[in-house]
Amino acid sequence: MIGLRDADNGNVLWLTVACGSLRGAVAEWEAIRAYMEEGPAALPEPPPEEFEEGTVAFFHMARIGYRDNFPWLQYVFGFLFVQAFGGWTLPCHLSNWVNNRPRATFPKVVREWSRPLPVDQQAVPSEALVKESDEVRKAFRRGQTLLDYFKVKFAEPA
Template sequence: MVYLITFFFVISAFMVEGPVDDRGWAFFKGGLLAFFIESLIFIPYIAIGLHLHKKHKPRLQYVYYPWEQLVAYVQKQQDIGPSIFTERTLLTLAIPDPDNPETALAAASIAVGHETAGLAQWESIRRFMEDGPEACPGPRDYGTLAHYRESCRKARAEMPLVAWLWKKVGDWFFQRNLAHRLTERRVNHLIPKSLPAELQAWSQPLSDEQHSKPSAALLEANRRAQALRRKNRGISPQAVLEMLHKEAKEGDVLLA
């Protein structure tokens, strides 16, 4: 701010019409000297700041990890403030750091609302990655441009004229139609084009020969768990796992 004031003070001296007395020249020379000293301070400061900003600016970098290294867990996170206490349930996907088991090379968390919803979300991700899109339910139409248009047609058919006109005023004021169009274009066109070619190639589904196959131990554990559930119809999945763990730990024969 001081630098700009000094700059305009020096410039204003050239806008004076008529002769300038000695006092005016003294003020001009003093302002010019102050502007020169401030330039010696501010110009290197700005140049160094721009250099450091460019040097340490975050850069988008894609790092590829095998799917088998990914771990997932559902956790509850408590946020405590001066006058509020909230609890969130998060599904976290992480790549563990082999050199430090307590940290992760990369991690991402999403709020899922409840542990059961988090498990369902993870199961959808796992089935998509291992069995392909056909193994997952289709995406909901909610929030898309087609859903917005369908809701407008439904509102026109069901709502009274005055209420429907008031809704159209709200749609125009909040630009809902434009927002849906821009989102649709961004999701379907802009985002796919922004991904690098190597990431798109890496994201292609693997052939059946490249899919990891369940081990013999896993198949045997699944067979025993299914047999145990058939024998005890009312048992919960958690109880099945506890009984199998007890069998493996103590050597008890639980299955006939």
């Protein structure tokens, strides 16, 4: 978790970022810091656009590359001849059709049950949860981390 403190009112915005280690978390924070200080100029150049293998666009990119980089005879017999017997772009179109077919959906009963509840029917936080949240916010203002707060909290006798 990365906490961003608002300098005006002291509120902390917590971002949950998947980091496998402390080193990963520090690297993530460094990337955010560099962007905040240097702006979009800190971003690396985007990689060149590449086509997904098996698409029609990839087929045409490969065809043009083969045509431009090989002798004419090798292009005709090494690419066009093989592709003609391989179905040309038919396999690409078939894979697009298979991948873009509608997915199975939940039954109507499940979709109706899964709709959000109206606001008046939603559960409200318990008084204990509200109290605990206030205590955590106070601990943050004192400079404690979430781990420090719970270490102290669990060390107190119940």
